[in-house]
Amino acid sequence: MDKLYNWVKERGPICLGLDTALEYIPESIRSRHINKEDQIFAFNRGIIEATKDIVASYKVQIAYYEAEGIQGLMAYKKTLDYIKANKVPVIADIKRGDISKTAQMYAKAHFSGDFEVDAITVNMYMGTDTIEPYYEYLKKGKGIFVLLKTSNPRSGDIQNIKTQTGEFVYHEIMKLLDKKGKELLGQSHYSPIGAVVGCTHPEDGVAIREYMKNTFFLIPGYGAQGGKPQDVVKYLINGNGGIINSSRGLILAYKKETWKGLKFDEAARKATIEMKDTILQQLKLITQG
């Protein structure tokens, strides 16, 4: 998380999501490559080359690669390798969650070997014992982002069930994470246990930020899912402490009227700069206000 903090400080809080579906890939790439693996990787490489100096991290959503089977996962591995070669922090959006013995396997899978990344997203509906196997990796510089309040429309179905104390279910998880996170803090300001807090439900997000001062946020929901710049800045602390993810809004920029005529990678760069400028502008407004 310290690594992410420093990257945000230098580059601003943009996390670019590589949710690369086959149908997102332009004809120019498809015509040059026969197999899916090469098509997906060529697209991702183009996006990474065009944005690697202006983002704080990449988030790779594994579902899009699993959907293409072995070839998709080969492209997934190549994409991770390419990001790591460029030394940009990379988060695997895998949302895994399982019993301790199985979580050990997920930790091995995503914190070592073919699919090694800096941080992963995890789901702790199954309980605190399902995230403990990750702790040994956290001590070695890895990070986890636990799902707290997600960005999808029906996220409240379970997360916002009212408990006996009048709070929401996600509050209970927040308290568990905050406590455990503080134990693992060490010398740094941010704990290696981060939280996923979507920016489409700002009332919940602001309450969570208020409570969790030492927790780094992965903030999905911006753009295509409806999250707004004036809301998302409230999730940060002095412009840091979180990364704001956009996936389709950036990688599909070339399909938008605004960037018409640009190549997919040029459009992604323009859209990323625009997103970053908009957010930095909002941050200025609140610090001045």
Add this chain to the structure above:
Amino acid sequence: MDKLYNWVKERGPICLGLDTALEYIPESIRSRHINKEDQIFAFNRGIIEATKDIVASYKVQIAYYEAEGIQGLMAYKKTLDYIKANKVPVIADIKRGDISKTAQMYAKAHFSGDFEVDAITVNMYMGTDTIEPYYEYLKKGKGIFVLLKTSNPRSGDIQNIKTQTGEFVYHEIMKLLDKKGKELLGQSHYSPIGAVVGCTHPEDGVAIREYMKNTFFLIPGYGAQGGKPQDVVKYLINGNGGIINSSRGLILAYKKETWKGLKFDEAARKATIEMKDTILQQLKLITQG
């Protein structure tokens, strides 16, 4: 679920879990195969050949294969192909859960292509919209098992938080699933939306069974995790309506004193028969009592 119902009727309720870690593989296989992919697949093929006439289904826990990277996932694919060639129902224990757009990708990944299976496990902490993308596949004969009350020691951390109505969080999910399941029932007795209900918390399991008459259960936690035969039978209805999973208890039987000297596949067969007989015996006791 109808398919599973019929298999349980013919074969009894055993689901064999292929949680194949590299260190579980005996020297006899390691010495014959150089790479991980071949070792894992040779082990699984041996287990499948020895048990395919006495189980109702196989459950393959993907984490163990992800942990070995691309080679592991190649072995995963081969294992699924081998089970399908033998026409035994196969469940992918993947516990995925994500926003609608991403869940569409997971559905594509596990209900078609390289990794196609009959049913998958899913986590709906993120809300009802995260399971909707699976419905179109359910209409074509696929199934999902949603995590309700899991078998791990700390499963109560979130699942058993008391709500404002004095019930548990998992009760809310149970009601949502039961309602949706009934809508999708069609001509069959069991809905294509099943539930994961671990047998290590029998008081919760019995309450869930009481409420959900049309829901097929995937029941983990037997054996190695502490689930007992006298408890697990209470999760069934007339000996059907659920499959009881055991993984390490069966695939590692060759390491136990009882089966000493037997080959890993022979030991797995003996252990599977013993588990089945023990459970059928208990079922007899309760129908007679």
